[in-house]
Each structure stands twice: as C-alpha cells, then as structure tokens.
Amino acid sequence: MDKLLAYKATVPATLPKLNYEYADLEPIISANLMSFHHGKHHQTYVNNLNTIYEQISAAQKENDVQKIAQLQSGLRFNLGGHINHWIYWDNLAPTKNGGGVFPDENSPLTKAIKEKWSSYENFINIFNTRTAAIQGSGWGWLGYDTVSKTLRMFELSNQEMPEWSNIVPLLTIDVWEHAYYLDYQNLRAKYLTEVWKIISWTEVEKRYIQAISG
Known part of the structure; x- marks a missing residue:
C-alpha cells in the first residue's frame, strides 16, 4: 500500500514525473x-x-x-x-512497454475480473458504457472494496475522489474534455475505446495485489 x-x-x-515521455503514448x-x-x-x-x-x-x-x-x-x-x-x-x-496487455490467466486480477464480469472485454464494454454516460466532467473508476472484499466499478463527477476509507483505487480514466478533446474532439466514446490500448495492466494488477494483501 x-x-x-x-x-x-x-x-x-x-x-508527478511521468514514467514515459509525452510522445510515447501516441497515436492513442x-x-x-x-x-x-x-x-x-x-x-x-x-x-x-x-x-x-x-x-x-x-x-x-x-x-x-x-x-x-x-x-x-x-x-x-x-x-x-x-x-x-x-x-x-x-x-x-506506452504500447512498447506493455500498455494494453492483459495479465495472464493465473493473475489474481484476471481471476477477479472474470468472476465479476466474465472477461476483460466484457468489463471494458460495461466500463465504457457507464463512463461515456457521465454528464459533464468526471472519472470512471475500478476499485477494490475493502469491506465487501470485491472489485467495484463506479463513476465520480468533476474532481471527486474515491472514499479512501473503504475503496482502494485500482484504475481510473479521465473523461473531462481536456483529457481527449484535442485528439478526439467530441467523440468521448472513441477516446474510451482507444485508451485501453495504453492501460498499464501491470500497474493495475500491482495495485490489486497490494490491496488484497491489506
């Protein structure tokens, strides 16, 4: 933790200093x-x-x-x-550093995702549908609920933060217009489809393992 x-x-x-250069996330x-x-x-x-x-x-x-x-x-x-x-x-x-690559079948995160949503693809489809529907500005989240001991998908508006007392944030996607408008204009749904190609599942998996380890 x-x-x-x-x-x-x-x-x-x-x-914060980034783990990559600005150009490394292109073309996404x-x-x-x-x-x-x-x-x-x-x-x-x-x-x-x-x-x-x-x-x-x-x-x-x-x-x-x-x-x-x-x-x-x-x-x-x-x-x-x-x-x-x-x-x-x-x-x-960046894709050259493993962006977009799912953890293997034996990963605790993979097992948890499949138990809850049956597959990564189904998880992403549901996540995108919910996050695209946020009115105005906000964030789509995947977190670990330390009370129910399960994964939890949720959305927050503006700059609201997860309730750290019982939610460990694992993954978030920014859907404020400034996060995508220069590249995707008003096509939020297209941005949400593309951004998964540069998600660091290695980092998400690391956060999950830390979370379940207490």
Whole structure:
C-alpha cells in the first residue's frame, strides 16, 4: 500500500514525473495533448493546491476558523484534481512497454475480473458504457472494496475522489474534455475505446495485489 498512500501524502504538492515521455503514448494520445493535460492542467491543480495550503496555514495561525472553512471546497476540488490525475498517469503505459496487455490467466486480477464480469472485454464494454454516460466532467473508476472484499466499478463527477476509507483505487480514466478533446474532439466514446490500448495492466494488477494483501 506504500504507493497508494503516497498519493495522499504530498505537502507541498508537486507535479508527478511521468514514467514515459509525452510522445510515447501516441497515436492513442498525442504529445500535444499530453503537454497541455499534464504540463498545464495538472500543474494548475498543483499550483492552486499549494496556494490553498499556504492560505490555510496562515488562517490557522490567525485562528480564523471561518477562513479555513471557506477554503475547504477549493482544497477538496484541487486535491482531487491532483490525486486523480496522478493515479491516471500511473495507470497508463506506452504500447512498447506493455500498455494494453492483459495479465495472464493465473493473475489474481484476471481471476477477479472474470468472476465479476466474465472477461476483460466484457468489463471494458460495461466500463465504457457507464463512463461515456457521465454528464459533464468526471472519472470512471475500478476499485477494490475493502469491506465487501470485491472489485467495484463506479463513476465520480468533476474532481471527486474515491472514499479512501473503504475503496482502494485500482484504475481510473479521465473523461473531462481536456483529457481527449484535442485528439478526439467530441467523440468521448472513441477516446474510451482507444485508451485501453495504453492501460498499464501491470500497474493495475500491482495495485490489486497490494490491496488484497491489506
């Protein structure tokens, strides 16, 4: 769980370094889109988050409870923008590095996916249908429910985050327009079909094994 805990423990926040170059995800996601999405959009969340951290610190010193309360909405939104993107970048991989390749039949993740959805293909079809239907901006998620001890598919709007107390995030796909519009325009469904070609199932499997190990 060390890596998953690290997603929550970044004060001050810093833009995460990617495990690949911007151009490495082409042709699925262009270097141009990546430069905007990671280098500008995500950086803005980081900048905003650090500003809010400073404002909260100042308000605490002044014992200004009202100011602290006013900052909570912005804190949650920008923290969500930072953490959600960080998880998303880490569950992508260039095809030359194994992106899109499913774990083998003996993988604990494969067995769990098949038990719940019968196949990876069926899982992806259901995931895409649900995620494409998100109104406005949001994220499609696969998580491990630590209470029911099962995989769970769900969607969150805007920059809401999974409830970390009982959900371990395994995989997420960003369906804010800035995640795909430069390459796919208004064709969200096409983006969702293509992005699975660069999903790092190795990373998803690693998160799952960590999750079930407690």
